[in-house]
Amino acid sequence: MSTVTPGTPVNEADPAPTPGGGARTGASGGRSRRFPGWLFAAPAVVYMLAFFGYPLVRNVLMSFQEFTPRTYFTGEAPFSGLENWRAVFSDDLFGDALWQTLLFTAGSLAGQFTIGLGLAVFFSRRFPLSGFVRAVLLLPWLVPMVVSAVVWRRILDQDHGVLNGFLTAVGLSDGGVPWLSSPDLALLSAVLVNIWIGVPFNMVVLYGGLQEIPRELHEAAALDGAGAWRAFRSVTLPVLRPVITVVLVLGFMSTIKILDLILALTGGGPADSTQTLGTMTYQLSFLELDFGQGAVIGNVLILISAVFAVLYLRTDRGDLGRGK
Template sequence: MTTTTSPAASSAIRERSRSRPGDGRSARRRRSAAQWLFIAPAVLYMLAFFGYPLIRNVTMSFQDYSVATYFTGEAPFTGLDNWRAVFADELFGASLWHTLLFTLGSLAGQFTIGMALALFFSRRFPLSGVLRSLLLLPWLIPMVVAGTVWRRVLDEETGVANEILRGLQLTSANIPWLSSPDAALISVILVNIWIGIPFNMVILYGGLQEIPADVREAAVIDGAGPVRAFFGVVLPMLRPVVTVVLVLGFMSTVKILDLILALTNGGPAHATETLGTHTYQLSFLQLDFGQGAVVGNVLILVSMVFAVIYLRANRDGFTEGR
């Protein structure tokens, strides 16, 4: 049996078939517009509060930007003069070196002690939750408050630290924790380690909870001791979490300003001067905003490098999880 289609019906079918691709493109455009509408507030926020200040900071580093600029409105371009002046300054090199020591020392101490505590609390025992909560207190205290308290604790004459050491007969003389160029940077690093331990412990503890118990049991059955099981089984499985912890720790430590200002104000004799404090000194004490912007841009570049590492580590960790 055969059916025939009238010319009018055939024309209507062809019109509908021709209209379908257009309808699909129109629907995709509507979806795309809706997606952009949803993310537009976030994009505008990023451009206004991050993009514009970043561009202004880069521009300022090529200008003679001083207090007079606020009155005259003139900030003539000086090319690379600000950059040359900053890189030729011995204090910039010292600040860069101190930043490296401060960051690496803080990360090493925070991660090592945080991992030890995470392993300790991975085995449940009475009051473990209460102890974990108490260990979060250093992380919750504002940096300025922590710095002020520790400055009193480490005071050479009246500090509690020296009182305890003398009481235990570990030293007979007061230790100049914050007033000696040789000890100040170490003291600041120790205080920052104390502050950062809870963050490392919490993140690493969460990562340890995701490792199946039967994996550890299998390692023990195969004859692996605690140390071998940790480095051969636990640590490789924690690699994505460890990477994120270290990169986030680096990005938060490399730019620390308030803690150092509260403890030593960059002294004594610039012994604790870092890129963050150097930027503060140039911009707000010497009022040389152009050179301060240069140091700030260097700090931003360093942070951006490790931000890329963090994003890539997150992507790799997500891929492995899938």
């Protein structure tokens, strides 16, 4: 005879427990619930392995092989050990290209972000035709980079360029500034052109972030007596920090590997003053047809990007841990 304690629910549909069956049922049920998750993720995993993982592994292997045009016909790529790496690192051009890549990337990011943030703040205040002006400012970002580089090459031409013509007309120059033909000015000119191209992207993303900041925060700061600069520094920038991080990370990834802009603008010259890791990879792989050494430069670029990404993830995780 069994007794039921008052208040205890009775479920007549519950089956009698079978010895040893409960644990197996729970485990199989958990596996069945986890299986659809893996099934949904499988296409993305396959895509990443096929289009990112395999080329990356092939590029790493190629940097340790004597990979030449003959390899495409014979299929033979003898293992050369660290010979390609020694040849690249012992080349004086590699050090110059690395330094110029860092200068080009840092200068471009600083200019694009500063001007883009200023324009985003400016357009956050509505005024007549603000939408039209924003749309016009997007044009440099929409035009293909090669087209922009060709146009700017004509503008910066020393003898017939529009810019030197204007400077001569206003009395600021009498002989024409060698924007692209001087080793001292060519890299700076490339940075300025890339800033012009990248400002619209920074402006659009930062403008969208500014629109998401609650108006109440600025009103509370004004009630506390904070001026415009103090409110911007203490309210706007901290709230906008995740958007700023995304803008800088995407800008870094796209800038450090730029090739077409510099090829169309200066071709890496004059006197290799605008050679970057991207142009050096192109020169080794497609002009000198030394694919092994070109793969070495590509791996260096991947390593730099990976280090930057890891630092970003660690910083972002630390901010989440502190509740920022």
